[in-house]
Amino acid sequence: MQNQIAIVIADDHAVLRESLVALLHSQPDFNVVGSAANGEEAMQLVQEHRPDVLVLDLFMPHGDGFEVLRTLDRAGDRVASVVLTGSESHSDYVQVVRLGARGLVLKADAPQKLFNAIRAVAEGELAFSDEVARSVLNAIVSDPQPKPTSMGRLSERERQISYMVARGMKNRDIARELNISENTVKRHLQSIFSKTGAHDRLELAVLALSEVSKAA
Numbered sequence: 001m002q003n004q005i006a007i008v009i010a011d012d013h014a015v016l017r018e019s020l021v022a023l024l025h026s027q028p029d030f031n032v033v034g035s036a037a038n039g040e041e042a043m044q045l046v047q048e049h050r051p052d053v054l055v056l057d058l059f060m061p062h063g064d065g066f067e068v069l070r071t072l073d074r075a076g077d078r079v080a081s082v083v084l085t086g087s088e089s090h091s092d093y094v095q096v097v098r099l100g101a102r103g104l105v106l107k108a109d110a111p112q113k114l115f116n117a118i119r120a121v122a123e124g125e126l127a128f129s130d131e132v133a134r135s136v137l138n139a140i141v142s143d144p145q146p147k148p149t150s151m152g153r154l155s156e157r158e159r160q161i162s163y164m165v166a167r168g169m170k171n172r173d174i175a176r177e178l179n180i181s182e183n184t185v186k187r188h189l190q191s192i193f194s195k196t197g198a199h200d201r202l203e204l205a206v207l208a209l210s211e212v213s214k215a216a
Contacts, residue, residue, distance in 0.1 A: 004031040005122045008049060010042035010068065011035075011057040011084070016107075020055065020084075023111055030118065039063020043071060046079055052122045054081045055114070056101070058092065069099035078199070080121035084114065093132055094139045097202065103127030125170050126201050133168055137209055151211050153195040161188050165201050166208035 007030055011017040017035050024030045034045035040062045046054060058065035065083060072079060082103035083096050093104060103117040103126065117127035128136065151159060157178075164174045171189075175182045189204075198204040 004029055005053055005118060006031050006033045006049060006051040007053045007055060007118065008033060008042065008045045008051040009035040009055045010037075010039070010045075010060065010065070011055075012037050012060040013057075023114075024055075024118075027115055030115075039065070039068045042068050046072070051079060053118050054079050055118065056081050056083050058083060058085045058087055058096070066095060066099060069096060069101055073100045080124075082114070082117045082121055082127060090132075090135050090139075093128075094136050097128075097136045102200070102202065104129075104132055120170070123171075124200065126168070126205075128168075130168065137166075137205060151196060151207060154192060158188055158192050158195070161185065162192055162196075162204055162208045165189075166205040168205075 007024060009017060009020050009024070009032060011020065014037070017037065021032050021035055024032050033049045033051055036042040036045050038060045042054065042056065042060075043063070045051075054068075056065045056068060063071075065085075069081060072081070078100065080103075081101045082105060083101045084105050084107060085092070086107045087093075088106075096104065102121045105114045105117050105127070120127040126133070151162060154162065160178070161174055164177065169177070171182050171185045175185050178185075189201075192204060193199065196204065196207055198207055
């Protein structure tokens, strides 16, 4: 298929890894181009195949998921990563988001959640549950780390869209709410990213929430 999403899977448990390959191949728009048993193999496969999405376990030998994300971030490789984990630690969640993950699915979740997360991050959107998103964004906003430039250059419509992104709304929801096309939303977002210096929706959400907290 022309529009298939190319996926690399990394998990050190062989049975789970092979089950994931079979599960993802059941979706006609997915194409698993490689599977890795550890962090080193994951990096090699990402460099070799340049996948659209990396599905990544956190705790693996020879470079865990944190190290894979850290290496990708340092190299400027912005492959859309979905962390698939059994961890219930919110500090782990915050750390992987800081390192560039754009989706998080628990291993106890239904397969459809993983399917939806892969499709969302492949489209440049975020894929976190509402609870995880709130926890992560609050932690990042409250931590005085360097942030993208201010929203002062944005038009009123661009600011409106930025706040909608911060509320976790997807492009189609924003389009419906504002009675505009999804393509128009995408064009606004390109302008917003250019003006603010935000690289993606997460950085934009952090920036918008920071503006709201300063105004409060």
